Amino acid sequence: MITEKHEARGACAGENMNTSIISIRHLCKEFLNVTPLKDVSVEIKKGEVISIIGPSGTGKSTLLRCINLLETPTKGEIVVDGVVTTDKKCKVNLVRQKMGMVFQSFNLFAHKTIIENIMMGQVDLLKRNRQEAYDKGMELLRNIGLADKAFSYPDELSGGQKQRAAIARTVAMEPEIILFDEPTSALDPTMVGEVLSVIRGLAGQGMTMMIVTHEMKFARDVSTRIFYMDQGEIYEDGTPEQIFEHPKRERTRIFIRQLKVLHVEKISRDFDFPAFMTRLEEFGRKQQFSQRQIYAMQLVVEEVLMQKLLPAAGEAEERDLSLDVEYSERENLAQMRFSYNGPSFYPFGEEEDLSGRMIKGMSKAMEHKFVDGMNHFIISI
Amino acid sequence: MKITKTQNGNSLYLALEGRLDTNTAPELEASIKGSIDGVEELTINMESLDYLSSAGLRVLLGAQKIMNKQGSMRVTHVNDTIMEIFEVTGFADILTIEKA
């Protein structure tokens, strides 16, 4: 528990079970060598959309897998819609029916068509007849623009289409809750949007969801609540605004700050320029930069590094050159800071050359400082 | 970058696709040098060009200088972002540009 406010909320939910659809009390999961979940207690209410973020290996997947009974908790209690799932007598299938799970790797049956994939669970578990299952499946596929793929096999679909179909299959089971474990991580970047928009649609319909994701912009826009996981617990729990703008605890602050900064050090002549251009573009897209801002950032890097600093570094022996790109949402500014050791060197010299004119024209501000043997050349876009 | 070249009598047409930057500018330069003899009309189509940096501008300037002596050069289908580059560098006054 982080704040008194949360404690109050937890206590209140404990008194009235109906408000919580999932209650987790002192959950602990130990593996042989690690204990990803030390002591997790939390209440989740119907209709909440919770994004779970945090560094790798902090138990995000383990938490979902414990909720879905894919892992057996070492200690603690989980109650889903009034059923104590950690009870040995609990019927696993009953719990799984209340809860759908979508994985990174789609998990569609390769030898069955898309519509058969969506019908299977409905017929086998919900005991719907084939016609009902078919109608339901087609309706869902139509809603997400995949009706024309109903009779295709998974291999004939793009990654984004496969994941949308996998979500439709989960929704067809009419679960109370859907758990997503990095649903877009295996996708080509061009396909992330179509999958997120399906999940966004479910949020709009009031579906209760827990989503482990690295798509921070999405987490922020769609979630009602964020769990930042670290140190074997839900280290910080709050609204998107609280977590992304005013994180209270040290590790959350560090994590959130890193999301907003791109840092490259020891840039030398064998620096992989094309790969870095791609990285900048990805960073820009994650921060929702405009196409023009991304273009300008790439131009700054190319003109300053490739045309000025790296050729000049050829003469100096030990050049220590690094770049930080940071985004300030308040001012909608991307700040690019080149740092390199002395002597004092202003890349665009006295006379205005082509590179200088370009960068001046495309940026909002430019500043050069020379402090303690280090140059700092800062460009705002 | 992809360069599609069409030569028709004394006119040369180049369609550029992708990124014209420090890495790819030498390709365009070589491509122009190899075909420009006797060309009186050079057209460079930028419809599918996503990115242009100073390295690319220098190649365009070189081509313009050659064409000033032997005919004319046009840059066509220029999108807004690339147009902005032409404007801030003063290239808008040097090249004959047709916007997209």
Ligand SMILES: Nc1ncnc2c1ncn2[C@@H]1O[C@H](COP(=O)(O)OP(=O)(O)OP(=O)(O)O)[C@@H](O)[C@H]1O
């Ligand atoms: N079945 C298992 N057996 C042993 N150790 C496991 C098992 N599953 C997970 N772990 C370990 O538990 C820790 C937490 O893993 P988990 O997959 O939950 O992390 P995560 O937060 O989802 O990370 P990522 O962001 O990389 O997916 C890791 O150290 C992992 O190696």
Ligand SMILES: [Mg+2]
């Ligand atoms: Mg995981």
